[in-house]
Amino acid sequence: MTAPRKAIVAGAGIGGLTAAIALQRAGWQVKVFEAAQTLRTGGTGLSVMANAMAALHSIDAHLPVEQAGQVIRDFFFKKHQGEAITRMPIHEIGEQLGHPSVNIQRPLLLRALAQQLAPDTLTTGLRCTGYEPRPDGVTVRFEDGSLQEADLLIGADGLNSVIRQQMLGETPTRPSGYVAWLSVAPFSHPVMTEGYVAHYWGRGKRFGLCDVGNGQAYWWGTCNHENAADAALNISKQEVLAAYAGWAPEVVAAIEATPESALLKMHARDRHPVEQFCDGHVVLLGDAAHPMLPSLGQGAAQAIEDAVVLADRLARTPDLRTALLHYQAHRHPRANGIVNAARFMSGIEQAESTLACWAREWYMRLSPQSSLRKKNIDLLSFKPCP
Numbered sequence: 001m002t003a004p005r006k007a008i009v010a011g012a013g014i015g016g017l018t019a020a021i022a023l024q025r026a027g028w029q030v031k032v033f034e035a036a037q038t039l040r041t042g043g044t045g046l047s048v049m050a051n052a053m054a055a056l057h058s059i060d061a062h063l064p065v066e067q068a069g070q071v072i073r074d075f076f077f078k079k080h081q082g083e084a085i086t087r088m089p090i091h092e093i094g095e096q097l098g099h100p101s102v103n104i105q106r107p108l109l110l111r112a113l114a115q116q117l118a119p120d121t122l123t124t125g126l127r128c129t130g131y132e133p134r135p136d137g138v139t140v141r142f143e144d145g146s147l148q149e150a151d152l153l154i155g156a157d158g159l160n161s162v163i164r165q166q167m168l169g170e171t172p173t174r175p176s177g178y179v180a181w182l183s184v185a186p187f188s189h190p191v192m193t194e195g196y197v198a199h200y201w202g203r204g205k206r207f208g209l210c211d212v213g214n215g216q217a218y219w220w221g222t223c224n225h226e227n228a229a230d231a232a233l234n235i236s237k238q239e240v241l242a243a244y245a246g247w248a249p250e251v252v253a254a255i256e257a258t259p260e261s262a263l264l265k266m267h268a269r270d271r272h273p274v275e276q277f278c279d280g281h282v283v284l285l286g287d288a289a290h291p292m293l294p295s296l297g298q299g300a301a302q303a304i305e306d307a308v309v310l311a312d313r314l315a316r317t318p319d320l321r322t323a324l325l326h327y328q329a330h331r332h333p334r335a336n337g338i339v340n341a342a343r344f345m346s347g348i349e350q351a352e353s354t355l356a357c358w359a360r361e362w363y364m365r366l367s368p369q370s371s372l373r374k375k376n377i378d379l380l381s382f383k384p385c386p
Contacts, residue, residue: 004029005320007152008140010128010163012039015286015303016156017113022059022311024118031150032117033142035127035157039114043106044182044264045210045218047072047197050090052301053099054382055308062099064112069104070213073195077364080202082191082248086364089373091195093380096373101380103197103212105184109300128157130166131282138281151320153282154310156303159269161288167279173269174343176293178204178222178350179231180268181240185258187217191250200251201361204352207244207251219254220294222268224350232267236260268293270343273336278324285310290335295345296379302335305382312385330385338379 005028009016012034020030048056048065056062075088094100104112114122127143131153138153155163159173191198192211200207204224212218223243225231237260244251270291277289286303310327317323348360 005152006150007031007154008033008128008138008148008150009154009156010140011035011155011157011161011288012110012114012122012124013156013158013286013303014109014113014300015307016154017110017117018056018059018061018304019154019156019285019307019310020121021061021113021116022308023314024121025059026311026315028314030118030121031148032122033126033128034122034124035143037125039107039110039122039124041107043184044220045103045105045184045212046109046300047101047103047210047297048109048304049101049297049301050094050097050099050380051382052304053102054097055301055304057099058308058382058384059311061113061116064115065104065109066100066102068108068112069102070211071100071102071195072197074193074197076198078198078200078248079361080200080205080207080247082200082250085201085361086367086372087369088376089369090197090376090380093373093376096377097381103195103210103218105212105216105218127162128153129162131163133280133282151281152314155282155284155288156286157288159287159291161284163282164284164288167282167284168274168276171271171274173271173291175228176268176270176346177226177228178224178268179228180220180222180266180294181235182218182220182264182266183258183262184212184216184218185254185262186215187254187257188215189250189253191248192217199349200248201349201357202247203354203357204350205243206349207247209250209254217254219258222350224352228267232265235263235265237263270339273339275332277328277331281320281324283310283324283327289331290339292339293342293346295349296338296342298338298342298379302338306331306335309385316385326385334383
């Protein structure tokens with residue numbers, strides 16, 4: 001009987017955990033190494049869109065995620081003072097595709113994935129620092145000086161991936177030109193009905209308010225800043241309140257309901273797309289491969305798609321190097337296309353000129369629901385490998 005192949009996953013984020021689940025269910029022996037001492041227990045929220053839920057369903061990993069979050073029922077674009085511009089048919093698209101889009105707190109998503117791993121899969125507090133290729137596998141180095149051998153190394157170690165840096169060299173991040181505030185807080189408001197999502201548009205600013213279930217709201221705000229990287233180093237609740245003074249009552253109320261200690265501030269960044277996601281017995285996925293701006297809500301979804309497609313290719317193709325090349329060929333157009341689309345959309349959403357803001361509002365107002373549905377079907381559809 002052939003011994004199971006061995007994989008090491010660097011990083012216990014969304015993509016890394018999904019890859020470990022998918023490979024274990026395909027018969028692989030998997031070890032996941034996370035640099036942090038624990039899985040993230042604090043932090044913010046995110047959307048696991050219908051395409052990601054479909055990918056999770058294909059490996060029977062979707063139910064714990066759906067149960068831990070809140071299905072999106074209403075998705076609006078609004079003016080900054082709260083007037084609706086249009087409603088996005090996200091719920092209807094989910095019904096058409098057979099999979100909902102779900103808002104969820106990030107720690108609950110990580111827990112919902114981690115609980116599906118085999119016992120003793122995850123090691124925390126140990127960082128992967130690099131690798132040495134071998135003809136039939138890879139030797140992985142760790143921060144404590146230890147070495148482990150495997151058939152495959154998956155670099156799922158995020159935006160500042162050391163696996164990517166070794167594979168591709170220095171690939172600088174691209175600034176977005178804006179800072180982002182994020183938080184999850186206990187919050188209720190008559191406007192925020194069950195499954196509510198709204199994006200509020202101002203000039204050079206936007207705000208998102210999302211029901212993540214259990215009486216909690218996930219919110220985020222973005223604001224153009226010429227020195228966004230430096231501005232992201234300091235944070236205060238008063239700064240956020242000042243940025244959104246005069247906005248819709250529910251926007252201000254959500255900020256006011258948030259403890260200052262629960263606020264995060266970051267400089268949103270991505271990278272120029274690259275065509276190489278693999279090298280020998282080493283492969284990248286998620287933000288390590290294709291970090292993107294958050295405008296399309298697809299960062300987590302694309303990491304999940306990566307993980308499921310990777311496991312599928314490895315299961316179908318006996319030669320590992322060939323399987324990784326098939327994965328790269330399948331994922332490169334999809335993921336990198338979304339990187340570019342997210343940056344384009346970000347420019348529209350962060351517009352400051354009166355004319356540009358007027359144009360985007362009236363374009364959305366005049367677009368029929370059938371057109372909005374058609375434009376989003378491809379984005380929210382998961383297409384397995386042929």
